[in-house]
Amino acid sequence: MKAGFRAVVVALGFLAAGLLSSVEARADKLADILSKGVVRITVFADVPPFGMMNANRELEGFDIDMAKLVAKALGVKLELLPVPAASRIPFLLTDKSDMNIAAMSITAERARQIMYSAPYADTSLAVYGAKGLALKSAADIGRNRVAVAKGTTEDLVLTALAPGADIMRTEDNATAVQAYLSGHAQLLAANSVVVVELAKKNPAKEFDFKFALRRAPAHVTVRLGEHTLLRWLDTLIFQSTLNGDLDELHKKWLGGPMQPLPAL
Structure with missing residues (x-):
């Protein structure tokens, strides 16, 4: 093997090892949430009935209950992060939150930075x-x-x-x-x-x-590339539609039963 070719092979080996190390270092978000035992979710605090402060200065609303449903299904503690609309995507991109449940609807522009779950509410x-x-x-x-x-x-x-x-x-x-x-x-x-x-x-x-x-159907959103977490969310929304959990949330907060939602 010529010296020059050997050097290229060695360099490629180091590059492959580095890429593998990088992939391993970036833990899957779902696995990360389960490992830490906490899920961080951005919500609204000023958009009733999705998210607002009650008389006791506690967060409540459709999205708050949805976030509680997610945390319960994951078996982890819930950390709610109240944010204005413009901060929802930046919180995901800078890893200040794991997912967003704040009445976010789809636009093609947003989809270049984040991924959308199946819809969970129709507005x-x-x-x-x-x-x-x-x-x-x-x-x-x-x-x-x-x-x-x-x-x-x-x-x-x-x-x-x-x-x-x-x-x-x-x-x-x-x-x-x-x-x-x-x-x-x-x-x-x-x-x-x-x-x-x-x-x-x-x-x-x-x-x-x-x-x-x-x-404007509402969707849970996660950072681009978090396919495992997104698949889990889609599964939860499908299950919650079948067992009536989402229907109960619609009756409680939106004033009527859940109507059929379009597929993503």
């Missing part, structure tokens, strides 16, 4: 305002300001539909709602289920449906 996104405002589509927004939480699907869809609109992007959902309630914005882009809760708590404010943005 829709729309724009709302006072009854006196005559709007039927994004083209009718005109000079009306629209409040929306930065980084949400409603923000992305609304921006694509009305790039020239006066969109007030806030740091979180609560601030967007407050901007609409206070009159700093004439319109609110939000989840249909969230608006139902807002209307109940703010009877003096009108939340009249103006136009739809898109249907």
